[in-house]
Each structure stands twice: as C-alpha cells, then as structure tokens.
Amino acid sequence: MTDTKFWHPFAAMGSVRSSELVIDHGEDVWVWDEQGNRYLDGTAALWYAMVGHGRREIAEAIAAQAAKLESYSTFGDFSNRPAITLCERLVDLAPGDDWRVFLTSGGGDSVDTALKLARRFFAARGEADRLHVISRSAGYHGTHGWGTAASGIPANREGFGPPVAETTQVPRDSLEALEAAFQEIGPERVAAVISEPVIGAGGLYPPLPGYLQGVQELCHRYGALFIVDAVICGFGRLGSWYGFERLGLDPDMVTFAKGVTSGYLPLGGVLISEAVAEPFFASDGPIFRHGATYAGHPTCAAAALANLEILGREHLLDRARELEGPLFAAMSSLTEHPLVSEARGGLGFLAAIDLREEARTERPTVVAEVFHAARERGLIVRPLATGLAVSPPLTASTAHIDLIVETLATSLDAVAEAAQLSLDPS
Ligand SMILES: Cc1ncc(COP(=O)(O)O)c(C=O)c1O
Structure with a gap:
C-alpha cells in the first residue's frame, strides 16, 4: 500500500x-x-x-516564453512584454477602458490583494477608519488570510483562531440584511462588499434578480467599494469575459484567476477601476506595498494570452x-x-x-x-x-x-x- x-x-x-x-x-x-x-x-x-x-498551442506558447525569458521580477520598474500585453488585453476585454490590472499568482491571492487595496485606498484618502469588509453566506473567496476571514462557509474559518476582525457575513440573498449590516457597523466604517456573481464552491447559487444591483447601490450610497469575485465566473463561465457585465454591474474591483489561463499555468489578478487606482498613479502617490514574487510572471502571462486567443477564436x-x-x-x-x-x-x-x-x-x-x-x-x-x-x-x-x-x-x-x-x- x-x-x-x-x-x-x-x-x-x-x-x-x-x-x-x-x-x-x-x-x-x-x-x-x-x-x-x-x-x-x-x-x-x-x-x-x-x-x-x-492544447498544444498553449503548451508551445509556454515553452517558447520559458526558453526566451522564463521569469523575471516585476517589483519596482521591472517589467516584461507578456505581462504588459496581457494587462492591455485584459482591459480590452472589460467594459470601458478605465481599468488598471494588478497581477497575482491565483484566486486567493487576488482576493487578498483586492481587500488589502480597499483598505489602503481609503487610508490614502484619509478615511483610515474604513476597514470593514462585508461578504455573503456561502460565498467562497479562497484560503488566504483575508479570503478566509471573508468566507461565507463557516467550516473554512473553524480552527484557525481569530480571523481579520473587521469582517461580517450577511445572508446571501437579503438586501435588508446587508443594509442592516451597514447600519450596525457604521456606514463610514465599511471599506468594501465582496460577492461572487454566481456563488460557486459554497453551493452554486445564482443571484436573485436585482440582488447584485442592490448591493452595488448600497455600496454607492454608503461610499464603500463593490468588489466582484469573478474567479469562477470569469473567462466564459457566465458567457462573458468577466461575468459581471452580463449582469449589468459596474464594480470598483474584479478579482479573477482560473479561466484566465484555463489552468495551464497559475495566474490571477485584479481589475481596478481608475478611481481606485488613481491615487497610487499620481506623481507623489503612495506605494501599494503588496505583491507576490511571481506577479507578472512572463511564462504564465504567455499561457494566459494563448488561452484568451483560443477563447475568442473558438x-x-x-x-x-x-x-x-x-x-x-x-x-x-x-x-x-x-x-x-x-x-x-x-x-x-x-x-x-x-x-x-x-x-x-x-x-x-x-x-x-x-x-x-x-x-x-x-x-x-x-x-x-x-x-x-x-x-x-x-x-x-x-x-x-x-x-x-x-x-x-x-x-x-x-x-x-x-x-x-x-x-x-x-
Ligand atoms: C470565487 C473564488 N474566489 C477565490 C478563489 C480562490 O482561488 P485559488 O484557489 O486560486 O486561490 C476561488 C477558488 O475556487 C473561488 O472560487
């Protein structure tokens, strides 16, 4: 045995x-x-x-890139052509062109990036009390620190001790419950609400009609960021590139992974609206002191580009x-x-x-x-x-x-x- x-x-x-x-x-x-x-x-x-x-085509794109430049750090001003091209392509595929893209190693990495960035954004705007993240019951956001804290699956939080303190889960379909959570936390203390378009791993629950639009409206009303976790729903699963367009949503950030490479190599990322990115892109803007060693990995980016090509062509x-x-x-x-x-x-x-x-x-x-x-x-x-x-x-x-x-x-x-x-x- x-x-x-x-x-x-x-x-x-x-x-x-x-x-x-x-x-x-x-x-x-x-x-x-x-x-x-x-x-x-x-x-x-x-x-x-x-x-x-x-798919040989993706395997060959990976082999060609690995032979040319397998990887190189993108911290600071280091960059590489596949990562730049991929980010341009990812913005082309999104509605509007007011996006920046932060690349990661996968879905959980993307969720943690988005939730940390939500806090960092508000700190940069002088609203350092906006710390709280609201998520939905049955929602799954990976197993990194912030994603675990935001998990709507209680078993995934058990046995790890206290998670990030400022997180609240609300019943997945109730706008009243979300509104009540805003009031209880204090609307000026909420940084973000995160939601999958269709809840996947937590049970496969499509949204009730109007629910996600309602979430977005509450975020707008109370000045919180609306984050769509499209790790499962992106790259075709909902019949559109990011899933949220199909539902007519206009989020501030979108986390993605999985289908962006169809799994041929690990890669994820966050689409970030210009409004959220802007303070960090200003000439004297703060540095977002966050990012993984393999962010913008050129061979993973080459795999993503070949995969996106197939998704479109076919x-x-x-x-x-x-x-x-x-x-x-x-x-x-x-x-x-x-x-x-x-x-x-x-x-x-x-x-x-x-x-x-x-x-x-x-x-x-x-x-x-x-x-x-x-x-x-x-x-x-x-x-x-x-x-x-x-x-x-x-x-x-x-x-x-x-x-x-x-x-x-x-x-x-x-x-x-x-x-x-x-x-x-x-
Ligand atoms: C909606 C959602 N977010 C985040 C994640 C975490 O992604 P990863 O497993 O790549 O860290 C998953 C994984 O299934 C997911 O379904």
Whole structure:
C-alpha cells in the first residue's frame, strides 16, 4: 500500500494517503488516470479548464516564453512584454477602458490583494477608519488570510483562531440584511462588499434578480467599494469575459484567476477601476506595498494570452451561453429522481443538484457516495455541502451534457439502492 508524501488540499489525508486518484493526461473534455481509465471532466478540473485539456498551442506558447525569458521580477520598474500585453488585453476585454490590472499568482491571492487595496485606498484618502469588509453566506473567496476571514462557509474559518476582525457575513440573498449590516457597523466604517456573481464552491447559487444591483447601490450610497469575485465566473463561465457585465454591474474591483489561463499555468489578478487606482498613479502617490514574487510572471502571462486567443477564436463564450439552458434543463430532469430535491443553474455553463435533506440526514455520506459512484462510472462531478455541481469545459457538447446526466442518474440509482434509503418521492 502506498503512503503518499503529498499532502492534498481540502483532503481527509487519513484515507487519501493510501488511495490517490493519479490523473495522468488529458484531451479536451477527458482525463485519464494512470491505470488508463477515462473520465469525463464534468468540472473542468476545479472550475477552470475552459478550453479543455491538452492544447498544444498553449503548451508551445509556454515553452517558447520559458526558453526566451522564463521569469523575471516585476517589483519596482521591472517589467516584461507578456505581462504588459496581457494587462492591455485584459482591459480590452472589460467594459470601458478605465481599468488598471494588478497581477497575482491565483484566486486567493487576488482576493487578498483586492481587500488589502480597499483598505489602503481609503487610508490614502484619509478615511483610515474604513476597514470593514462585508461578504455573503456561502460565498467562497479562497484560503488566504483575508479570503478566509471573508468566507461565507463557516467550516473554512473553524480552527484557525481569530480571523481579520473587521469582517461580517450577511445572508446571501437579503438586501435588508446587508443594509442592516451597514447600519450596525457604521456606514463610514465599511471599506468594501465582496460577492461572487454566481456563488460557486459554497453551493452554486445564482443571484436573485436585482440582488447584485442592490448591493452595488448600497455600496454607492454608503461610499464603500463593490468588489466582484469573478474567479469562477470569469473567462466564459457566465458567457462573458468577466461575468459581471452580463449582469449589468459596474464594480470598483474584479478579482479573477482560473479561466484566465484555463489552468495551464497559475495566474490571477485584479481589475481596478481608475478611481481606485488613481491615487497610487499620481506623481507623489503612495506605494501599494503588496505583491507576490511571481506577479507578472512572463511564462504564465504567455499561457494566459494563448488561452484568451483560443477563447475568442473558438467563440467559446457564445457557446457557454448557448449551452447554459440545455445544461440546466438536463440537470433539472434529475429532480424526478427520489434522491434529488432541486436543481440550480440557468445563468452560465454551471449547474447543481441538491440531494434531499432527509437522505442527507439519514445517511450523511450520501453526497460523497454519489460523487464516487459517478467517478466509478467515468464521470467527475464536484461534491458540494448539500449536492453536486457540474461546470464542464466550454468545449463540451450536448452529447457530453447527456452523458453527464445519464451517468448521474445511474449513480443516484446505485446509491439509493445500495443504501436502501427510505425515500418518499412526494
Ligand atoms: C470565487 C473564488 N474566489 C477565490 C478563489 C480562490 O482561488 P485559488 O484557489 O486560486 O486561490 C476561488 C477558488 O475556487 C473561488 O472560487
């Protein structure tokens, strides 16, 4: 029996230590393990493989850049052409051109950058009391310090002691609760509200109509910054470049990662509105004393540029919009199964089903069992607290959607039967 030295993230290492699923290679929507078993990647790895796996074009762009200049620091005035070009391209893809781009190593890094910058911005404006960050229940913002503090998933905050003190979570769909939080904290003490367009890892919850516009209005009314966390929703997942444009939003900052490179190399960043950037770009402006060693890494930037080229050339954002309805309809058909209580989705190429509460109470492992049953049948889905999510590569077809739903249906049957769950289908 193997005993791995590799400590996996978010893993029960007591069992994983001797039972890793070793993924060996990938091609488009498929991945294979070391034993040669093929899996339909129903989750685009961890929500990010937008253009699918095994794209030689991106591998070649990476190899060419690494051979020319693998990396060089961008602290101070050091720069490199791929990073400059990428930031220009990222602004071209955003609505309006009043943005600056701060590059990072990933999503959590981007969230921490945005939340620190919110405070630093207000300090630079002489409003040093604006420290507080409000986030939503079920929201996920990574596992760095500030993102952990802003997490709307209590389990992700447990056992780490006190987080950044000035953070508050509000019930995810209630504008009244947000308004009440502003009042309780004191509106002049709130630096920012952060929200995903569609909540992803925390349960896959599309926003209620008008909710995010309401959040933006409250931020404007009370002078706080509105930060959209587009780490999952960006680069096509919602059928637009950053997700927020689709909802008609006008945020002050936008965090992104994942789909910007489709995962070929790690890279993230923050779009920063000119109003927030301006004090730091003034001739005697303050320095934002923040940034990672690999910010603006030229080889990662080359991967992003090649990936963005493919997303545009193959019209994959349009494809996500075309397929979001069929995906949601197919997942909704699973609500006929006695184990399934509801389906969520319809906005973007991602959807989820919830398993019935009675089933989860009677058998707390039921979500994991369905996840494993699907994997044994050649399908990777994402387990959530109460159900399972899918977010395939944007290259998936309706045939792949059918396969996902058929496999989920047989997996649900197998688990219901094996567990002999007493389910009332009413
Ligand atoms: C909305 C959101 N923000 C931030 C993060 C953190 O990104 P990373 O895991 O790259 O640090 C994630 C990761 O899933 C995410 O979904």
